[in-house]
Amino acid sequence: MDTVDENHLGMTKPANFQDMGNRRALRDIRNLVGAPPYPRQVGKRGLTEFLTSSSKNRIDDKNLTFEGRRPITRKFSASLANKSQLYHQETGGGHELVGIDRQKKPAPSVLSLNSLGTCTAARDVDDHKSVNELPLPMVVETEEMDNSDLKEVEMEDLVLIPDIDSCDSKNPLAVVDYVEDIYNFYRQTEIAGCVNPNYMSNQFDINEKMRAILIDWLIEVHYKFELMNQTLFLTVNIIDRFLAKQTVNRKKLQLVGVTAMLLACKYEEVSVPVVEDLILISDRAYTREEVLQMESLMVDTLQFNMSVPTPYVFMRRFLKAAQSDKQLEFLSFFIIELGLVEYQMLKFRPSLLAAAAVFTAHCTLKGFKHWSRTSELHTSYSEDQLLECSRLMVDFHQKAGNGKLTGVHRKYSTFKFGYAAKAEPALFLLDSRS
Template sequence: MPFPRGKKPSAAGGTKTSKVGVTTSENQEEGSQVKRSSSPPHGAPKKRTAFIDITNAHKVQISLPIKKKAAGKKAAKKAAAVSTKNQANLTKSSSLSSEGTTSEREKTDTEEDEKSEDSKAEASSPVEELADAAPPAVRDVPAYLRKQHIPKEFDIDSENSEDSYMCPEYAKDIFDYLKRREDKFVLCDYMPKQPSLNPEMRAILIDWLVEVQENFELYHETLYLAVKLTDHFLERFPIHREMLQLVGSTAMLLASKFEERSPPCVDDFLYICDDAYKREELIAMEANILQTLSFDINVPIPYRFLRRYAKCVSAGMDTLTLARYFCEMSLMEMDLVLERGSLLASACLLMALVTKDLGGWTPCLQFHSGYTPSDLAPVVWKLHAMLLAPPDDKLRAVRNKYSHKVFFEVASLPLVDVDVLEKALAPRCDASPSHLHLEPRIE
């Protein structure tokens, strides 16, 4: 059962007045949708379109840039013609002073040249003028702006060419950007900076956040982002152990505002903390986290990479769920906090593929992730040791969650054998042919 949203009882037949003196109803305070009147409020600006009022379009004169360029070209040619005329007049004056006469032929030639220049300026088309104005040589496009060539056998986005929400034209560019952005969010072991905390306390907090995500029915992206925000804040700001739950719940609130369509309100998070903190404290912690992180909370999370890489092998929902189970279990391990999200997602997917006997790391996965099996080996062995360790009775949220039928009961699957895992991690001679054009690994 989800936690009930926090609501304050209202007086019968009355309304609640805020600090600024505005009277709002209980439903408005809880964020319910209210039908608005079509008439604008008193003093509000009139409604207008983004560009121009279509009803007055016939009154608006729009000057196109190409016409301005053409006019500028014509003016320049006329100026050149006038300059030629002035030069001719000077020549004529000097001729009159020396010879005392001028020929009608020179005057006629000058007038004909002026008319010829005007007629050429009027007859030239805008296309020709733009062609004349083009630079003599086109600059080379920088390497980082060039469209990367994707071999046909590794093209996983063309099947969504009709779905604009999938962004098939630049989906790979987006994930390449997220992978480069990971350089900014590499974590270190910050526990020595936290004298009042230890890895066990952090694991208990993450276990509790998993329960919050499940009971509030939040997206998995919200959970992963909340954990990342918590880690980055703790890396920079030492806190006391009594404030650890406040940091975690506030990070979940921030992640909900970033990821959710309808995020829980502040009262909901105060309720799940059993009213251990005041509203002012949570809001102050929210401002503290944002300022500490310089308001840059778009942290690349492993869950996004996991879904992307699973598409490379057309993994089924059961295989993806198993990889998600491995990835979610890693959130509580301090040793795996230091790993990049893309690398951790790749290692979890490889373990899921081997567990399901669906093969190992394919060339398509290597092309899109940029990782080879040898790159994944250290993280895979950490994951294997984590899953092989006896479960802690205090940390049961993830195992209980993925033991449900909704998640295909993947938590009850046997762990893959070490020999099979070693064979999958062994380098292959055909794993990286020369035509793959693999991206360099970002250290």
């Protein structure tokens, strides 16, 4: 027999039956006429004939839908079984429902529905019983079901989520086939990147005001180095997770900040700032050796875990669900970066922060509450769930240009970011407090 050449597939002649020895051809292996059917399996046609003949024309064939017009859910099957039992009790029928024995343990139902929508006989039915002797649990009163019950059965498991990824179906970087699974994973693991919102109580030499000063300064450094947005969010996350586990002297707090940015750059950026640049930007307050020692301490404390979902990853998805333009995008990032500075925002999950920022930006631009059904389904947050966080963001927006910490306001007051900071805050959200 000729061998197969992987580089010239199809060039060899097929093996004949003499070369096959005692092996049977595929068509002879119980897949043609003569092969015994699967035991105790009733085909769709046979089952329909059985039901119509047993019920003496009381069941309309239109009610026996196995192809999706009338879904047979657990609730539907249970209601049919109960109605059938009541029917037999009232009429004194000669047949007793299989599986209803008051003195014995319940047996499996006579008919079961598999995933393909075809009915098969239960395994516990005795072989000597013929098909005509099987009791009929689906006896009938499907026509008497009112329309409200029908709608409840059909819609109980149906949730339509608008497709926002069809426009990226040909973009391999959008990973349309896996994007929902990716964000489901983010939602399941985002709690791992959260910290105790009261961790400052364990610090003896620093407080939340010092943290706010540090992050406001790092936002300016991030802007000056022209780093990516995800780098900023990861930097803040690393700082909080480290401070939640390690006490720090106030003189070392700025060192923690620049080292966290160095780590975030190594994780996110293509071109990483060198250590000397970070030393220079911190006015040479630290040496190269101190930065490297702090880097070693931080990655050891965090157990090298840099892969945590930050608000940024949810912002990209939620802005897409909101069908955002540049104006909405800039304003949303302005609002959420104001929240990065504030210590009290640590009590909210990253996904909630992102959703609240998009919601607040929508309300700011439109002048009224606006949260579309598409955004609600993709974020899994309703308008009521976002109001608490959104009201805090409006308060930060109102005070952004005042005080000493104005780094975010100055950043988003430029042409590059569409003068987003100059938008009027949605003060009506504060007035609607219940």
